[in-house]
Amino acid sequence: MLWQQVLANTALLTVALSLSTSPVVHEKRSVSLPGKRRRVHSDAIIPVRIGLRQNNLHTGYDRLMEVSHPGSMTYGKHLSKEEVHSLFAPADETIKIVKNWLLGFNLIQKRDIIHYENKGWLAVDMPAKHAETLFGTEYYEHETNKGELRIGCDQYHLPRHISSHVDFVKPGVKLSAPLKKREIEKRGSPRSSPGGIPHLSNTNPPHYRGLEPPFGAGGLPLALQNCGVNITPTCIKALYGIPTARYHQPENSMGLFETYDAFSQEDVSLFLGKFAGNVPSHTAPQVISVDGGKAPVKPGNHRNGRESDIDLDLAISLIYPQSVMVYQVDDLPIASGKEQTIGFINTFLDSIDGSYCDYTAFGITGDSPGVDGSYPDTHQGGFNSSRECGTYELTRVLSISYGGPEIDLPKPYVERQCNEIMKLGLQGHTILSSSGDFGVAAFPGADSDKKGCLGGVSSSGPVYNPDYPSGCPYITSVGATRLYPNQTIKDPESAMQVDIAAWNRVTGDGPTGSPLRLFATGGGFSNYFPRPDYQAQDVANYLTKDLPFQSLPYYEITADTPRIGQNGGVYNRFGRGYPDVSANGAFLLAFLNLTERSFFGTSLASPIFGSVITLINEERSVIGKGPVGFINPALYKSKKFPWNTFEMVVLTRIDPSVLNDITNGSNPNCGSQGFQASKGWDPVTGLGTPNYPEMLTYFSNLP
Ligand SMILES: *[C@@H]1O[C@H](CO)[C@@H](O)[C@H](O)[C@H]1NC(C)=O
Ligand SMILES: *[C@@H]1O[C@H](CO)[C@@H](O)[C@H](O)[C@H]1NC(C)=O
Ligand SMILES: *[C@@H]1O[C@H](CO)[C@@H](O)[C@H](O)[C@H]1NC(C)=O
Ligand SMILES: *[C@@H]1O[C@H](CO)[C@@H](O)[C@H](O)[C@H]1NC(C)=O
Numbered sequence: 001m002l003w004q005q006v007l008a009n010t011a012l013l014t015v016a017l018s019l020s021t022s023p024v025v026h027e028k029r030s031v032s033l034p035g036k037r038r039r040v041h042s043d044a045i046i047p048v049r050i051g052l053r054q055n056n057l058h059t060g061y062d063r064l065m066e067v068s069h070p071g072s073m074t075y076g077k078h079l080s081k082e083e084v085h086s087l088f089a090p091a092d093e094t095i096k097i098v099k100n101w102l103l104g105f106n107l108i109q110k111r112d113i114i115h116y117e118n119k120g121w122l123a124v125d126m127p128a129k130h131a132e133t134l135f136g137t138e139y140y141e142h143e144t145n146k147g148e149l150r151i152g153c154d155q156y157h158l159p160r161h162i163s164s165h166v167d168f169v170k171p172g173v174k175l176s177a178p179l180k181k182r183e184i185e186k187r188g189s190p191r192s193s194p195g196g197i198p199h200l201s202n203t204n205p206p207h208y209r210g211l212e213p214p215f216g217a218g219g220l221p222l223a224l225q226n227c228g229v230n231i232t233p234t235c236i237k238a239l240y241g242i243p244t245a246r247y248h249q250p251e252n253s254m255g256l257f258e259t260y261d262a263f264s265q266e267d268v269s270l271f272l273g274k275f276a277g278n279v280p281s282h283t284a285p286q287v288i289s290v291d292g293g294k295a296p297v298k299p300g301n302h303r304n305g306r307e308s309d310i311d312l313d314l315a316i317s318l319i320y321p322q323s324v325m326v327y328q329v330d331d332l333p334i335a336s337g338k339e340q341t342i343g344f345i346n347t348f349l350d351s352i353d354g355s356y357c358d359y360t361a362f363g364i365t366g367d368s369p370g371v372d373g374s375y376p377d378t379h380q381g382g383f384n385s386s387r388e389c390g391t392y393e394l395t396r397v398l399s400i401s402y403g404g405p406e407i408d409l410p411k412p413y414v415e416r417q418c419n420e421i422m423k424l425g426l427q428g429h430t431i432l433s434s435s436g437d438f439g440v441a442a443f444p445g446a447d448s449d450k451k452g453c454l455g456g457v458s459s460s461g462p463v464y465n466p467d468y469p470s471g472c473p474y475i476t477s478v479g480a481t482r483l484y485p486n487q488t489i490k491d492p493e494s495a496m497q498v499d500i501a502a503w504n505r506v507t508g509d510g511p512t513g514s515p516l517r518l519f520a521t522g523g524g525f526s527n528y529f530p531r532p533d534y535q536a537q538d539v540a541n542y543l544t545k546d547l548p549f550q551s552l553p554y555y556e557i558t559a560d561t562p563r564i565g566q567n568g569g570v571y572n573r574f575g576r577g578y579p580d581v582s583a584n585g586a587f588l589l590a591f592l593n594l595t596e597r598s599f600f601g602t603s604l605a606s607p608i609f610g611s612v613i614t615l616i617n618e619e620r621s622v623i624g625k626g627p628v629g630f631i632n633p634a635l636y637k638s639k640k641f642p643w644n645t646f647e648m649v650v651l652t653r654i655d656p657s658v659l660n661d662i663t664n665g666s667n668p669n670c671g672s673q674g675f676q677a678s679k680g681w682d683p684v685t686g687l688g689t690p691n692y693p694e695m696l697t698y699f700s701n702l703p
Contacts, residue, residue, distance in 0.1 A: 023136055026163050027173040028155035033142055040139040040151050042129035047176065050122040051167035052094050056087055057361055060422045061532065063087070064474065067426060068630040069534070076626050076703045078428035085355045087164040088423060094165040098122060101162050105134065135169060148178035198261060198307035199401050199434040200601035201500055201519055202592065217488045228483040230598070231587045232275045233317040236608060238489045239584060240660075241692040244278055247618040248321040252627075253286070254614045255325045255395030256311045256607065257348060259402065260335040262295035262328065263308035268316070270591040271309075276317035283316055285324040288392050290351045291375050292331030292383025299593045306592055310599055311401055311607045313590050318611035322618065325395055327351075331383035334373030342408060343372035344468070345400070347387065349420050354390020356420050362412035371413065394424065396617055396627040399610035400433040401603035405442040406468035407454065407564070411528050418472035418529065425474050425630030432610045433469045434602035435479045435579040436522025439497075439667035440464035440571070440674045453670035455565040462671050463565040464524050470578040471526030473535075476631055477578040478609045479521040479685050480585025480602040481662055495665025495677045495684045496521040496585045498600055519600050520667045521585065523675060523683040525575035527557060527564050532576060534633040538681035539577045547676045570672065579686040580632050581659060583608040612690045616699045628699050635659065635687055658695040659688035 040046065056063075066074045079087070086097065095115060099122065102108050107130045114123040128139050136157035142150045152175035158166055168174055217225040227235035236242065265284055273281035287295050297303050308326065315324045329348045333339050346367050350357045358366045367374065367387070375387040406414065421431055436442065438452055442465040446452035455463030470477035480496035483489070497520040531539055555569030564572070583605040587598050617627045628634070635658065662685035668674035677684040 022160055023157035024160050024163050025155055026135075026158040026166065027168060029173050032154055033152070033175075035143040035145070037141040037143055040128040040141055042127065042132075044128045045125050046128050046131055046139065046151060046171060048124050048126055048131055049170040050098060050124075051170070052091065052098060052122065053165050053167045055090050055094075055361065056164075057419065060088070060419060060426075064422050064425050064630055065534070065633055067428075069633040070702055076428075076629070078626060078629055079426050081353070081355075081427060083160070083164065084423045084426050086161055087426075088359070088361075088419075089165065090360050095122070098162060098165055101159065102134070105130070107133075135172070137172075139171065142175055144178070150175035150178055152176065198305070198601075198603055199403060199437050199522070199606075200306050200310060200599060200603035201437065202306055202597045202599045216486075216490065220488060220490075224489055227489050228485045228487045229587050230589050231483075231584055232589055233314070234275070235489060236314075236318070236584055239493070240608075240612065240690045242318060242612065242615065242690075243692075245319045245322060245615060245618075247622070248323065249618055249621050250323075251396065252614055252618050252621060253323045253325050253395050254315055254319055254610060255327060255398040256285070256308070256315060257327050257329065257345070257398060257400040257402065258295065258308045258311070259293065259329045259348075260303060260332075260337075261305045261307040262297040262301070262303045263312050263326065264299040264301070264304045264593075265296050266299045266594060267304065267309045267591040268312050270594065270596075271313040272317060274591075275313075275589065276320070279317055279320040283320060285312055285316070285326045287326045287328055290327055290329040290392070291334075291347050291373070291388055292377070292385075293328030293335065294332070295326060295328040304593060306599065307401055307603055309592055310588065310590055310603060311399065314588075314604060314607040315399070315611050315614075318608065319614050322614060327392070327398075330373055331375075331377055331381065333377055333379035333382050339373065339379065341371060341373045343368060343413075344402075344404065344409065344417075346372045346417060347375075349417065350390075351388040352390070352392050352394040353420065353423070357387065357389040359416075359420070361416040361419050364412050364416050368410075368413055371410075394429055396428060397430045397610050397614045398432065399606045400431070400469065401601075401606050403433060403436055403467045403469055405446050405452070406466050406471045406526060406528055407447065409468060414468055414472065414528055418469070418474060421469070421472055422474040428627045428629040430476060430610070430613050430627070430629060430631055431474070432476045432478055432606045432613070434522075434606040435470045435477045435582075436467040437480075437519050437601045437603075439518070439520035439522065439669035440466075440524045440672075441669035442467065451669055451671075455570075460671065462570055464571045464670055464674075466524045466526050466572075466575070467522050467578070468526075468528075470522065471529050471576055473529055473532040473576045473632075474630060476609070477580050477686070478602060478606040479523055479579035479582035480600075480605040481521070481582050481665075481685055481689055482584065482586035492660070492664070493584065493662055493689060495582075495662060495667060496600070496602070496605075497665055497667070498586055500600060518669070520669065520674070521579070521582065521602055521605075521665075521684060523577075523579055523667050523686075525572045525577050525683065527572050527575060529576040530557075530574060532632075535577060535580075535636050535681065538636050538687070541680055542577070542678065542682055543573065545678055547678060548673050549675045552672060570670065577681070577683050579683075581609055581635065581687050581689070582662060582685040583612075583689050609690065612692060612695065615692070616696055619696055619700055623700065625700075625703070628702075634699070634702065636681070658691055658698045660691050661688040 137153040442452035455461040481493040482496040554573040555566040585604040
């Protein structure tokens with residue numbers, strides 16, 4: 001299977017490279033300059049300066065919006081791996097690529113090219129006719145109102161693979177420096193760039209005593225009468241209007257990230273047999289072993305700890321006959337945490353993008369020693385080969401139900417990683433992550449705090465502790481929702497909040513005791529990442545609401561200076577808000593170690609939302625369209641399109657109700673009430689849960 005895949009990739013690569021040499025307009029003037037005079041003499045020597053692009057770290061956001069914002073002319077026109085790689089190539093590689101291109105013309109000698117290091121330029125003097133060939137243009141003399149003579153053109157071209165490395169060519173749309181006429185006409189020959197934890201919990205399943213259905217369940221089919229306390233794929237499909245899946249398209253296989261925790265096929269088969277009538281119970285995922293990761297395991301194995309089982313139960317039952325792929329990441333010494341490596345998903349990203357292995361950004365090159373696992377791993381049972389770089393293809397949709405406190409990882413580490421997630425979005429991948437399960441805290445015990453909060457002088461601080469990767473603005477962060485016991489699928493859901501320990505497991509009666517272990521959907525504001533434009537308006541709306549959270553003191557991180565908890569504040573009012581969306585994450589009936597139990601957590605929500613996106617990508621495939629890629633800009637109903645550098649179409653459909661707004665519930669912790677769900681976006685349930693039929697129409701109509 002793997003060999004076949006590698007061969008297929010090679011074929012794609014060839015096509016992408018040959019396309020990338022076709023010239024594209026690099027710069028264009030909309031109106032001709034007034035002083036335009038005659039064409040520059042073809043043999044005149046002109047001083048060409050090529051401004052090299054650095055590694056584009058700061059243009060990534062705009063590039064991603066160009067392919068992800070529904071108002072953009074280039075929506076859905078994702079880039080190839082090679083295009084993304086060269087777009088963000090480090091400066092040295094830029095110099096090499098542009099130089100080689102110039103030398104490829106045989107008109108220019110190596111010694112003619114001068115590299116002005118500190119200016120980031122390549123300088124070559126050459127006859128106008130050669131420059132016109134190189135840049136697909138015509139040069140004209142321009143007389144300024146001071147009577148100076150400058151040369152330039154109205155537009156010029158560069159091959160696509162060069163274009164991404166070049167800021168500008170001068171003379172071009174930018175005119176040359178003033179020249180003396182005789183210089184222009186002179187003839188002659190040319191002279192001389194945290195280890196994540198699963199977001200999940202489980203308990204014994206509650207069942208109503210007898211067969212007493214909740215109030216209002218009367219008219220519903222039997223399979224839907226108990227969804228308030230026993231969620232099944234049938235309940236989930238009914239809640240969100242998800243039809244029975246039909247397609248098996250190789251390009252739309254859905255990916256699940258797993259580490260350490262490993263599924264048991266026996267558990268998954270029991271689930272499929274009992275709860276997914278349309279799926280053969282032996283249905284298994286394809287397992288990709290990244291750096292020695294191993295799955296599946298036997299049901300009684302200590303690594304079968306819920307997460308992988310649940311991810312597979314949900315994905316397979318919602319998208320079968322579509323296939324599911326498990327990326328089982330890191331060998332046991334590293335995945336188990338024994339080697340004290342707190343790094344998170346870097347080795348996985350290396351395995352699906354070879355260029356990331358040694359990519360430099362935010363002052364970090366490649367994996368971080370001591371933070372990320374390193375290979376070959378000489379520990380007993382370690383992966384005895386070099387680190388895998390670009391070995392595997394990433395699926396269009398990837399769900400990650402792991403995460404941890406953002407603050408546990410160094411800021412440049414997560415910035416570099418988040419930048420890579422942006423690059424995957426540029427290529428049309430949708431990366432989803434669950435938002436955490438302890439409200440505005442991380443998890444009990446995190447950061448040496450009883451509740452997993454920050455800023456404690458004792459063992460329980462008041463400051464909220466945001467999650468990573470949810471804080472990365474290029475992730476689609478998924479929160480969790482729930483129904484209450486006497487509700488049915490016809491009722492609106494609330495934010496997932498449940499007192500697991502207080503549930504009466506024997507009688508099935510709702511929480512009775514005092515809260516012992518509160519589980520609540522994760523949400524809040526990043527301390528590392530500022531608010532992205534695509535959500536600015538929705539978040540601003542939330543922050544003006546008259547809700548209890550307004551009484552919380554806050555702080556504002558605007559520059560690079562960390563001021564977490566400053567002035568007694570408990571959250572960063574300027575940060576990236578999460579989650580973006582949500583889906584049901586309570587009372588899922590499933591098997592663990594062959595025993596039926598109830599599962600809770602945002603870990604359930606992410607694979608559900610990922611399945612929905614997979615189904616939408618399938619329908620787009622059928623009508624000849626590409627994947628939806630990074631979905632956040634399309635989901636936030638942003639009316640404002642803040643990039644004026646290229647043409648835009650005005651959104652005709654401003655308010656697609658593609659998500660069911662969740663307006664009830666909250667995510668308390670750290671000794672305060674957290675945030676409240678409300679109309680529109682909120683840092684509890686995001687924009688809401690999928691309304692599949694509306695979502696399908698919306699995304700099918702996009703290019
Ligand atoms: C799985 O169940 C078996 C039988 O009940 C039990 O002996 C074993 O300890 C369980 N495994 C785990 C990891 O809990
Ligand atoms: C690891 O691989 C190397 C080279 O392939 C080999 O020489 C060595 O014996 C291996 N070590 C173990 C512990 O398997
Ligand atoms: C269930 O809902 C009904 C109608 O909304 C309400 O009258 C009843 O008190 C609820 N029962 C419980 C146990 O909450
Ligand atoms: C709203 O959420 C609260 C918990 O915050 C819950 O007790 C209540 O039943 C919910 N109401 C509805 C209508 O779902």
